[in-house]
Amino acid sequence: MKILILGGSGMLGSECKEVLGRRHEIITPDRESLNIVSWDQVIDRLQQISPEIVLNCAGFTDVDASEEEDFAVRKINVEGPRNLAQGAARFGSKLIHISSDYVFDGQKTLPQPYFEDDLVRPLSAYAKSKAESETAVRENSPDYIILRTGWLYSRGGSNFIKAILSAALKLRNSALKVVDDQFGSPTWTYRVAHQIEALLNRGGRGTYHATSEGFCSKFEWAAFVVEKLGLKVPVEPCKTEDFPTPARRPVNSILENRLLKKQGINVMRDWKEDLNEFLDLYGEDLIKEASRD
Numbered sequence: 080m081k082i083l084i085l086g087g088s089g090m091l092g093s094e095c096k097e098v099l100g101r102r103h104e105i106i107t108p109d110r111e112s113l114n115i116v117s118w119d120q121v122i123d124r125l126q127q128i129s130p131e132i133v134l135n136c137a138g139f140t141d142v143d144a145s146e147e148e149d150f151a152v153r154k155i156n157v158e159g160p161r162n163l164a165q166g167a168a169r170f171g172s173k174l175i176h177i178s179s180d181y182v183f184d185g186q187k188t189l190p191q192p193y194f195e196d197d198l199v200r201p202l203s204a205y206a207k208s209k210a211e212s213e214t215a216v217r218e219n220s221p222d223y224i225i226l227r228t229g230w231l232y233s234r235g236g237s238n239f240i241k242a243i244l245s246a247a248l249k250l251r252n253s254a255l256k257v258v259d260d261q262f263g264s265p266t267w268t269y270r271v272a273h274q275i276e277a278l279l280n281r282g283g284r285g286t287y288h289a290t291s292e293g294f295c296s297k298f299e300w301a302a303f304v305v306e307k308l309g310l311k312v313p314v315e316p317c318k319t320e321d322f323p324t325p326a327r328r329p330v331n332s333i334l335e336n337r338l339l340k341k342q343g344i345n346v347m348r349d350w351k352e353d354l355n356e357f358l359d360l361y362g363e364d365l366i367k368e369a370s371r372d
């Protein structure tokens with residue numbers, strides 16, 4: 080299949096380029112040659128490329144900065160997907176759009192997970208834009224997949240694991256404090272890319288959840304990484320209110336991959352299993368990289 084990937088320089092987009100590129104023809108224009116907020120560019124390039132699949136991994140993803148950048152967030156996270164949905168509809172492409180666990184308010188009693196058809200109630204500007212992006216896709220594209228994921232990590236890009244390593248290596252005689260009151264499922268971009276391929280093979284349609292199986296707190300996630308990599312740094316739990324951030328985050332970000340399971344195509348693995356494999360592969364490189372920060 081011919082797949083046009085937007086956001087190909089990002090964490091998930093670059094992984095999809097690599098994984099899907101093994102069996103498909105991939106086209107990944109950079110932001111200069113295809114800015115998703117430009118209707119003209121979207122239409123011109125879709126007409127020219129004529130992809131069977133448009134995979135939108137582009138987005139304004141800085142959750143805290145989104146509180147101050149409302150205009151840019153709405154342009155990139157809502158108008159961009161709307162342009163892609165209308166363009167995909169016009170040229171007969173299927174649109175796969177990536178959304179987020181943050182569309183939910185996280186008020187469900189732990190450890191109850193969110194299902195695909197639960198009501199969205201975003202808590203932050205970023206989350207609101209992702210919820211609106213979903214509506215834009217549903218209203219404008221007859222053939223779409225909305226894939227909600229969360230707590231992504233990968234070898235490239237900036238993410239929680241890299242931030243934890245960089246903070247841990249800077250500490251001298253003090254503990255690394257990490258919040259133990261936000262729960263979710265650390266999810267490897269590599270596995271999400273494989274899940275997207277499974278959805279393509281199955282001809283999936285509609286809204287899906289795709290995060291790792293199982294869940295943990297951010298404190299447990301950080302402690303797992305520090306212990307696995309043998310860093311001699313104590314990790315201590317703290318509360319979200321101890322480290323206030325501009326954007327509110329859901330307490331419960333646990334998603335159930337219910338539709339993937341119902342259709343027999345869930346390839347997502349337990350979060351510890353994937354994180355173990357990821358750290359076996361890249362742990363040493365990540366430590367070297369963090370020690371240069």
Ligand SMILES: NC(=O)c1ccc[n+]([C@@H]2O[C@H](COP(=O)([O-])OP(=O)(O)OC[C@H]3O[C@@H](n4cnc5c(N)ncnc54)[C@H](OP(=O)(O)O)[C@@H]3O)[C@@H](O)[C@H]2O)c1
Pocket residue numbers: 085086087088089090091092109110113114115116135136137138139140155159177178179180209228229230231232236237
């Ligand atoms: N990270 C997470 O934990 C997480 C969790 C849930 C959902 N998601 C969703 O997953 C998707 C991918 O996230 P990510 O973390 O992989 O993103 P990322 O690493 O921040 O990359 C974002 C990508 O979007 C591109 N981009 C930004 N504005 C654009 C525009 N106007 N036109 C074209 N391209 C543009 C960027 O290009 P440049 O390199 O040129 O800036 C970059 O390639 C996003 O939709 C995000 O909301 C992420």
